Amino acid sequence: MAVGKNIRTYFQGSWHDGDLAVMRAADHGSWLGSTVFDGARWVNGLAPDLWAHCARVNRSAEALMITPTIATEDMVQIVMEGLTAYPAGAAVYIRPMYWAIAGDASAIVPAPEGTGFAICLEEIPMAPADASTTLGRTRFRRPVIEDAVVNAKAGCLYPNNARMLAEVKARGFGNALVADAMGNVAESATANVFMVRDGVAFTPIANGTFLAGITRARHLSNMRADGIEVHEAVLSFDDFAQADEVFLSGNMNKVTPVTGFEDVSYQVGPVTRRVRELYWDWAAGEG
Numbered sequence: 450m451a452v453g454k455n456i457r458t459y460f461q462g463s464w465h466d467g468d469l470a471v472m473r474a475a476d477h478g479s480w481l482g483s484t485v486f487d488g489a490r491w492v493n494g495l496a497p498d499l500w501a502h503c504a505r506v507n508r509s510a511e512a513l514m515i516t517p518t519i520a521t522e523d524m525v526q527i528v529m530e531g532l533t534a535y536p537a538g539a540a541v542y543i544r545p546m547y548w549a550i551a552g553d554a555s556a557i558v559p560a561p562e563g564t565g566f567a568i569c570l571e572e573i574p575m576a577p578a579d580a581s582t583t584l585g586r587t588r589f590r591r592p593v594i595e596d597a598v599v600n601a602k603a604g605c606l607y608p609n610n611a612r613m614l615a616e617v618k619a620r621g622f623g624n625a626l627v628a629d630a631m632g633n634v635a636e637s638a639t640a641n642v643f644m645v646r647d648g649v650a651f652t653p654i655a656n657g658t659f660l661a662g663i664t665r666a667r668h669l670s671n672m673r674a675d676g677i678e679v680h681e682a683v684l685s686f687d688d689f690a691q692a693d694e695v696f697l698s699g700n701m702n703k704v705t706p707v708t709g710f711e712d713v714s715y716q717v718g719p720v721t722r723r724v725r726e727l728y729w730d731w732a733a734g735e736g
Contacts (some may be wrong), residue, residue, distance in 0.1 A: 451676070452482050452571070452573060453542060453571040453572045453573035454571070454572050455532055455539075455571070455572040456526070456569060456570065456571045457475055457569075457608060458467045458471065458567060458568040458569055458570075458593060459527055459531055459568035459570075460566075460567045460570070462532050462536070463533045463581065464515075465529070466672045467570055468569075469564065469643065470566075470683075471567045471621075472548060472565060474483070474550060475549065475558055476549070476550050476565060477549035477550055477551055477552050477556075478515065478548025478549055478550070478565060479530045479548075479556065479641065480630070481549075481556075482603075482604060482605040483513055483514075483515055483548055483559050484511055484513075484546065484547070484601050484603065484604035484605070485509035485510050485515065485547050485548075485550035485604065486506065486546035486547075486602060486604065486701070487502045487503070487505050487506035487509065487544070487545055487546075488502065488510075488542060488543065488544050488602075488698060488700045488705075489502035489503070489528075489542075489543040490541070490542065490543065490575075490700055491532050491535070491539070491541040491543060491570075491734075492538070492540050492541075492542070492575060493538060494538075495732045495733065495735070496528070496529070496532070496535065496543070497630075497667070497728075497732040497735060498663050498664070498667060498735075499529075500521060500522075500525055500527055500662045502543070502663060502700070503525050503528070503545060504521045504523045504525040504628065505565065505602065505663065506524075506545045506546070506547065506602070507521060507649060508526075508600075508601070509602045510547040510564070510601075511600035511697055512600045512601035512603075513549050513559070513598055513601050513603055514549075514559045515548065515559050515564055516545060516559075516561045516562075517564070517566045518547075518564050518566055519566055521544075524545055524568075527568060528543055528545070528568060528570075529655055529668075531568065531570050531714060532570065532707075535570070535630060537619075539572055539576045540572065540573060540575050540637075540717070541570050541571065541572055541573070542569075542570070542571045542572075542573045542701070543568070543570060544568065544569040544570075545566075545567075545568045545572070546568070546611075547564055547565065547566050548564070548565040548568070548569055549564060549565070550563035550564060550565050551563040554670075555579045556620065559680065567724055569657075570624060573701075575702060576702040576705065577700075577701075580702070581705065581706040581707065581708045581717060582622075582624050582705055582706075582707055583621075583622045583623045583624070583707065583708055583709040583710070584617075584622060584624050584625065584626040584689075584695070584698065584707055584709070584711070585616075585617035585620050585621075585622030585624075585625060585626070585710075585711060586617070586624075586625070586626060586686065586711060587593060587612075587613040587616045587617055587625040587627060587638070588616070589609060589612045589616065589625075589627070590610075590627065590628045590629060590635075591627055591628070591629050591635045591636070591658040591659050591666075592606075592609070592630070592658065592660055593629075593630050593631065593657065593727065594657055594658075596655050597609075597728070599658055599659065599660070600657070600660075601659060601677075602660060602664050604667065609679040610638045610639065612626055613625040613638040613639045614639070616620075616671060617632075617638075618686070623636055624637045624639060624640075624697070625637060625638040626642065626686070626689060626710060627657060628686075629653075629658040629659070632659060633653065633683050633684060633685060634653050634685065634686060634688070634689060635653055635656075635658050636653065636659045637657045637697050639697075639699060639701075640662070640664040640697040640698055640699030640701075640705065641653075641659070641661065641662045641664070641665040641698045642696075642697055642698070642707075643668070643679075643695065643696050643698060643724075644684065644688065644689055644692035644694065644695045645687075645692060645694035645695070645718060645720045645721070646691065646693055647693070648678070648720065649678045649679070649680070649681050649726075650672060650677060650678065650679040650680070650720055651679070651681075651682050651684055652665065652669070652679070652680075652681055652682075652683050652684075652685070652686070652698075653681070653682070654682055654683060655681065655682040656677050658668070662698060662699065662700070663698050663700065664698050664699060664703055664728075665698045667731065668698050668704075668724055668727075668728065669681075671724070671727040671728060671731055672724060672727065675723070675727055677720065677723070677724075680699075687703070689709035689710055692707075692710075693715070693716075693718055694707075694715055694716070694717070694718035694720055694721050695710065695715055696721045696724065697709035703725065703728050704721065704728060705727075706721050
């Protein structure tokens with residue numbers, strides 16, 4: 450499903466213009482959901498943490514018992530080659546992906562031989578600087594590793610996220626604040642989450658129920674280097690109701706301020722604004 454424009458597809462060793470068909474009806478990934486992907490960004494000539502995103506899609510494949518076939522360094526080189534076709538200043542979503550083609554004798558377990566690989570480049574603009582969202586509570590929770598492959602960025606996890614979003618959007622909220630299996634806050638339906646109270650930042654501790662994102666880790670590093678006090682902690686919904694600031698952390702838009710959680714309102718505060726500044730200052734330095 451295309452959500453942007455000007456799509457390019459890398460498949461079977463070559464770049465192609467357009468949204469190329471790459472998966473067959475009988476592929477394991479088509480009918481048994483053995484698909485993984487990752488997402489990076491190209492913005493103003495910068496591809497922050499591209500290597501880390503490419504490395505993670507290989508780890509995700511292994512977690513789903515799919516055999517990765519492209520070394521991280523080679524994947525980065527392929528992406529950079531594909532990006533040369535875009536105009537200067539284009540905002541591009543970079544999506545490498547794997548899927549299993551065949552199964553073992555049971556048909557259920559992915560066979561080690563036969564792995565599909567593609568990269569999709571898609572122009573999707575960054576959100577406007579003044580964009581924000583609101584959060585509502587959902588009855589759906591993040592699973593644990595005994596129930597689902599939560600240690601992978603796997604397509605099979607996203608129907609649960611879709612249920613979360615549909616439930617809260619029906620009540621007028623932009624995203625869901627989601628509990629883990631123990632009832633503590635894990636993340637939003639689409640991104641990791643931070644809160645700020647009295648100038649101190651907090652984010653839910655990575656407990657194996659959600660992916661502790663690459664952008665989340667970058668924010669933690671940047672904040673600590675800048676002298677902002679930040680903690681990974683067990684956080685409740687009451688903690689978020691008493692917060693001064695809340696923001697989401699994800700690859701698509703890096704920092705998204707939150708202006709409300711259920712009936713609580715927030716201002717877009719100084720820590721949120723500083724985290725965004727720190728991220729783009731770091732990205733420019735890396736570039």
